[in-house]
Amino acid sequence: MDPAKTPLGQMLLDEITPVVMVLSTPSVEEACLKNGLSFLHMLTPFSSFNNIDVPVRTASDQPYRLQKFKLRLYYASAVRKPDLEVAKEHLRQVITEAGEKQFSELSLDTPEINHVLENYQSGNAPSWLHFFNKELIRAVSFSEHETFDHPVACLLAVSSKDEQPINRFIDLFNTNKLPSLLNDGMMDPKILKHYLLVHDNQDGLADRATKILTEMRSTFGTSDCALLCINSSTDAPVKHEENPWASYLWQNSDGSPGQHLGFFLNTDDITMIKDLMQDFSSKHIIPSMEQKIRVLNQQVSATRKGFRNQIKNLWWRKGKEDGTDSANGPMYGFSSTESQIRVLGDYAFMLKDYELALSNYRLISTDYKLDKAWKRYAGVQEMMGLAYFMLDQSRKEAEYCMENAFTTYLKLGSSGQQNATRCGLWWIEMLKARDLYKEAAPIYFRICGEDILHSAVMLEQASYCYSSKPSMLRKFGFHLVLSGDRYNKCDQIKHAIRTYRSALSVFSRTTWSHIKDHVHFHIGQWYASLGMCDVAVKHMLEILACGHQSKTTQELFLSDFLQIVQKTGQTFEVSRLQLPVINTSSLKVVFEDHRTFGSASAANTRESLWRSLEEEIIPSFSSTKSNWLELQSKLISKEYRESNVCVAGEAVKVNVEFKNPLQIPIPVSGVTLICKHFPSAVEVKSDENISRRENDNAGKCEELTACRDMCSENSFLASEVDFLLRGGETTMVQLSVTPREEGTLEVIGVRWKLLGSIVGFHDFDFNHVKKNTLKGKGKGKRSTNEILKFLVIKSIPKLQGSIHPFPDKAHVGDLWHLVLELRNPSEFPVKNLKMKISHPRFLNIGNQESMKSELPACLMKKVDSVPSGANANPFNKSDTVFMFPEGTTVQGATPFAWPLWFRAAFPGKISLYISIYYEIGDISSVIKYRVLRLQYNLQVLPSLDVSFQISPSSLRLQEFLVRMDVVNKTASEDFLVNQLSSIGSNWEISLLQPADTIFPSKSLKAGQAVSCFLTLKNCRSLLAAKDNISLVPKPVKNDIILVPQGSEDSVYDVSSEPLVNFHHYEKQQQELQHEAQGDLNTVDFVLISRPLQSNSDAGFVGPPVVMSHYACHCSTASTGPISWLLDGPRTLHHNFSASFCEINLKMLLHNSSDATAFVRITTSDSAVNGGHLNSANTAVSESSSDDQGGWRHVTPVNEVKVTSNISGTQPETPLSLGSVSPYIWSGSSSTKIRLESMSSAEIPLQICMFSPGIYDLSNYVLHWNLLLAEGQGDQDEMRRQSGKCVGYTYYLTVLQST
Template identity: 25%
Template structure:
């Protein structure tokens, strides 16, 4: 039998094997029994050794010795018959179905990495089967039996008689006229050789020798051979390897009770139609009516997914039901089913027996076959020579020599001439076949060339095509193939195809031409010939040839990868129509490697949909799901209706996969997509809680944007930590609570047992159909401290035990919205809250949910949306390739820790400039352990005042008492002292016991500049010392974001009110600038902070009071846009400040403050109770007198600021206001501060521009006494021109015009002006 698979044959090896000499075998029953002990027939026994191990020689007619290299003999049972059409189709289909190769090689073409099969065994098996099942034809003789082996047993007592019987049977086969199967090469003189099989383990060798000698004396020495085999008992272990496994083709025995699991075999009439068209010659009447139906075949589009209907398939000429194919009786002469297909082979053979078999094949060829061939060559050559030039008629002779005819499309496919076996034309063809089979390709080419001319002259087109085909092969094997000889093969294919209508021979010629052209690297020509052989008659053949053509396009120069992809898609389509789902699936996957990422969206979708359907039919549900998921990718150009259909099929496939493989657990969803960069995790932050009317600390929210504020918070935390550490050395790392894409987790986040972890993630629906999500939950895995692993995935598995589910339910509590609906191409953010009840390492894996199409919510799929660990590049990475993993989804859970809850009394969102709001802060220890220390940090300490803050005198106030230039002050310590406060400092006691609640008083003053105002508070509390604890302290953040509105505009100027007595006065102007009508402002009192002066309680003069009118809260108020002026006189203090020691702040403030009532409201005293008294250490006057250093100030600037004290006086205006709001009126109170440095210089509140302020403070004037407040220029009072009194003024008590600063001011007396007149 032919053997073209299993080894790496080159083109010449393939051609030699196809056209190897055919040797018939006829065995006696006793001989068969000897072979069957090895689970082999005699033909199968010789298959691995059919190739001669040594070269052989034969002489041609001229006596020239020709070396025959690699001669292979094709042994065939004489009772073997080619299968009938139905069975042949089944054989061809199964040869492809059962051949697979999962090994691939990587080829990079045009920048595309293609995974291609390392070999195509399905094509090789089909080619071998295709050539095997062909019937021998009359126009060629390579498939005719050359000789016959009669196999006998040495144990046969009547061996000669048995040999005669076998010879008579062969003689009967040879003498039948007209000749039937098997066909013989030279039936009148056939070589019959006799082989005696001797069982070495059982038989008597001497007896065998006697029988063998008897045979030799009867039939001749050169025709008889003795082969000793079966040297072992069959019960023993096999000594030799199984040489026959790759050579034997048998039909496996089928069990009708078992269901078929071969998902690629034809299961329907539509699948069974796609088989190869078998030869029409010498067949039964099954195919006699075929030709009449050729014109009725429907031509389908190559990519049409529609197959023939059942009716069309049954009526088709190639249609046969799967039942009829399966029920066909297997001819035992086609497949030896009496032998066990899976049993081991050669169990009784030894290595010596194998050598005997090899020696027999060589001996038979040299002693018997080749001499016979030499004899045949001589006979044929003599016959050709004797009849050369003798024509059947004068007309044919004239036509042969003078007419050159070519086959045309209209030529009759029947042979014009019927040749007899003795005709010179057939003798020439036979001579060529003998030369070709035995390797004399030169004489073979000459014979074929002569036969070609003769057949052409006789218009015998079938014979002509066969001679052309063999002439081309002879030239190729000879190594002299040129373009002309390739054209011979092309003409042969065209003649077979168009004139003779012999599709099978055209296919064979194409397969042979393919090998020749590939050797010549003419791959484009190969592809052209292969594509030409595709038609609608045989889907299987078309698929195989299209696939081979596609591979040819890859090896052309340059490679044509797009043509490859297109033809491999066509091959996949034909495989699908032929019922070869596995090969269709493979082809489409190979094509997708070219089409992917080419922005050919619809082509990708077609391929992926086909791959999904084929994979689903092959029960490769994971691959089917993956392809359906690709159809739901973002950016798809499919319509909403089509995407809805894809989604339904995807859900169906996934559900089927879970049903078939429940061990897979939860499968990942294709929709919706997780926006991986949107995952946010918040740890170590308790949920805000407070009892009304208190509001909880804002803390960090899951949606907080920390990009801008985080450096500020980190700086406050650093000051708090350093202060609490009491100068202990450590490396500060800011605490991290919120982990996002912008702030990834380079280290493992930490969470506390029993405290919630918040997670937010955005889901995106990328398709044009609505989807619904229900049963939403988080998927997590918890590794406990004892390495036990818990996961809530078990709660979704039916096989999981209830105890495990209870343990999981008690480990972590999760809360989230139950369901959501996502509109087409919409996004939705999910918020989860997890509360761990155990410690260990928590890994958050994804979201569990049930997905359904919005149009069909009944069909749903439970699965997961997986989180992906992101790779990040650290800021300090030296190389761009350095990346680390973001650990935000892997959280370390530590045991319970003290937790402090902070809440505040409400603060209005809109405040007046300078307004002071009292706030009560409630601190609650939620833990079971005491909190030792609590600190508060603030980013703007000027606006905050604490009742129990430490009374340390500010440096600016201390500078007014003594020179600090020589003091060793630490800049950072002073900065921290201004911004960090210790709360609930109880020596020897914890700041806050377990479950204890404490309330502290705090005041917030709005800045005097209008606009948005942000105040940040950071609470720090220490934790009990635990070895290796990752958390040493905890923080609580609070932020006020307020809107400051303009209310009171005030300015003041210190003037000389009496030049005679040098009495100084303060001109004060106030104006209500609030934009809302109905807002009333009351000036309750005025205070002066000064070291040298105090307010004269008897000399207060109110001017321009016409706008002052009664209000709801008092007799005198300033309505909106109304201003008022007043002047108060100053008295110089009787004694200068002298302190032996630094006084307390309260003492200092009492000694420097003086007060006056101005336009008080009725509720003035009540309002002032809500503000810290200005003479208290925690008053806002103390804050005003404090110079707050910037955190990034340099040491030089710090030292200069401390030493640079400028004497000044501070005017304090205490006011209240009745503010009109939409929701009602609100009572507010506040303080305005005006600093006065020089005489005749105006101070403002809100303050003047910073530039002029700095110029005023840092200007140096040698004529002024910088040691005093309000210094006068020397001799200024002696200048009478500058200080002339007004004519109508009182001699001792009058106002002086200030031409330099104020201009000429004239004070006119009216009814409301109370003038103090000297008695």
């Protein structure tokens, strides 16, 4: 790559060229101004040559030819250091103009990153940046330490009009007008001079001019004088096709068009100027420079080259060291060797003899370094770098030199800053020329000095470096943001916006929240400050959901946003407003077709639960259709089946969850659903409408407005909700829309007003959201819009129902009387009511008569009433579905009431579901029936815990000992235990001890436990035994009053309606828990209690007056259906010396089952056979030491007495009977009898004893076998049909009689 072709090469060839100082008289300027040009400007276009072709020889006589050459022309007054402040102001102007221009071109859409990259690719930065850089470099021209800006020649121009032109020439080169560089001795004042006489042809003929020229020639020498004739075109202005001045006069921003420049200069004039300049450069400047190079080179070689000179130089410098310690190092006059070397280098550089330049720069740089002349050192280093670059060798060296120069300039502080900037820019260009953009970017960053505006521009350029391939987009964005910040600080808002917007192309989809917020917030602010509030709002909207920011930042964002919105003075309508956040997955639609809901909680219950509940009451279509091909389609048209149906006048509710991501509260108002309603006729069109809406995103807003217009047509009514969302709060809002006319209703989205000024829309777009609608109906595949699309049918009656007073809290056992109230606000009646309750244990449907009954009174036993035989079997109706009486219709204002009994069956949180089915009479509609779903929740607390333990009485057959344990499980409640009853007429109970002793305080305190003992008698068997004929059971005493309530000793009737019904369900329930057992041997108890009136808990709706506790299936017989009793004497005296003892016993057997039983009694004599002597085993092992007859250790006292009695008299007997049982069952060893159902039998038994002692007569076994009737076994296979019972302990004491 040719270094000269690179941008930097071009720049160097343009900028580091010989300077020609121009001195002109006012009359010369006057003549030129006729063309709208100054003298300098007139010459400028012709001072650069592309093909000058001048032979040059290097210092070592190597010839080469210069092709490109350029002169820089400056007026003498301009040859000085530019004023910093003026330059700055100029630069600011440049930037501001560029800002305006670029900003107006800026489109409002966020630029795509690819687009941005294309723009900035390969350093193709905006052109104004190049210009800016050039100006920046120009700002440090004509410095003292660099000689390439020092004029090489001087062009003196005098007009032919001037008086005494020769004197004018001399006057012009007067020292006090010359630039300070020449006067201060920084420059050699002996400078090449060229004298030019300017003649204006309009002033007359050139005679006078030629005369003066000859005079000049004689005075200044022939070669140094020239004549220039201008303004030859007399009348007609010359139109230049390519105006050579136009491109040079960029400064004329007030815009005189290029065409008017130089219109008095005809082609001859231009050719003359051209020739003049070419002649000037090729014949004068270049040879003189060449000449100077030679001279200087010789001088330098003489003084500095060679070993001796170097040593001398070193020595000399060392000695000089301590003397000069000024900041800039020593001053070097033009005649000093250092200065001459520098001039030599620069001249060589300008004549493109880079080798020579480099060698001189190298030479001088060590000197400057030793002298600590840092600025000069840096300048030389810079030139070395450039020379290396132009030679295209040793890139590393070049970069090193540039870096060295750069850092040295920076070390100088503010005085070196400008030079550092220039050096940096050259360095960057050098890197860019080698495609090292990434390395160039940090240098831009380093250039940034104190001047914020400049650093902003530099940072922007740095960002463009990062955008070149391979791009580093994040760095690109970051530097743009940095630059934008600096622009902002300099009030260059438009630039700031531009850079931030470019950065947005990188950051628009970022997940780095702080970055995103920062960018959007600032763009918004800046746009607002420019008054472009619409755009500002657009950007501010992006940062509203800034939950990650601190609270103060959130407040700042929100308040700024509000301010901007208020500035615009209009309400904005924004789709997908981020505040508050809508949780689309929480969306829930509740609508009522044939299913209607009594409460919101009922609607929230799972559909499957209701379905299973309603299975029996809803007529199924599948049963009615005879053929799968027809009927189904006849019953409901396809359209009705496939879309959701709702009824006109009934609200469709949509639950939407709003979440506030911020920590500050936000008010949200006017939350409504956006809906569309189509009358039935335009049904088809609506589909088109929707699809169009989906395609056409831009037109969405108009569409939505249109929707709201439709709302005003009263085809539907949408509810409005206002609420305040606290920080971090999530609220579920129920919105409803009520269609008023038939047709199609579609819910499109939700709209709300935030902070009272901005309207947000949110479309319910389910494309990627899992559907969460309640009424899926198995149509999961339906398109998303279908779910929110409803077919509105004409109004049909809807039942409203409630149960009151429904408790929130109850104790287990609480018995309440409730009323179900149904209302039908419409004029059409409903009929065929059916009801089903999910928990019949809790809720029981009463009779119409019990509507008015008072709770405690209706349970009391009427003294004179017939035992409620009518209610004996109340379950003739279907067990689960309750049909309201035939002809029940609900219509009009009067509510329909039906009594319900409530009893809290078990503790816990309970949800009760009630479905009421009804059919719509008199109107033909798609919906033939509807279902009202009610749901109630309540909390049931534990109260009394009752348990029973029953053991057979050993005294009497059919009598049992019952222990009742009652525990009060509440924490604070006291209860009165009123009554214990056994259910049915079979069992009679009585207390073993007086009630007062059980409940001394009459009440059961919290946490207290009480046990009491009762006897239980099976009167059924007794009755059956007595007379089978009497069918009407005699009233038996099956109620015990434990604590009398009040004065009247009234007894609760356990067979009254609610109690018996609940008993039925409790029994069913407990049957599942227990093993199924024979009905006849189980007894059910009811414990009736009531809370003590000291009830302070407000949660109860009125104190429940009665509580009932059921204990069912308390089994009496643990062994089987057969019970028996061994009856006989317990103690007897016998004289064993006379004979052995014979004792007669009786065994009473009772069959309590309802089948005939065969019983076999097997006696066994072997006592040692411990297998069936369970109870006596321990006694046997204890007395194993002396196995004496039948004696057992009973009490030590007895033992002493008795043993002493017998030991002497019967010493041998035990030994002889060692292995024989002490008693023998006499008679048959096995007896078999047949026992009819519910009958008893008596079997005589006899035993023989041979010695006195205490005997355990338990070694017999009862085998029983039930003879089941046909079919009975199938019914209940679980029941045991045969079994074996081991005899129980029966102690018999036989004593020796005296």
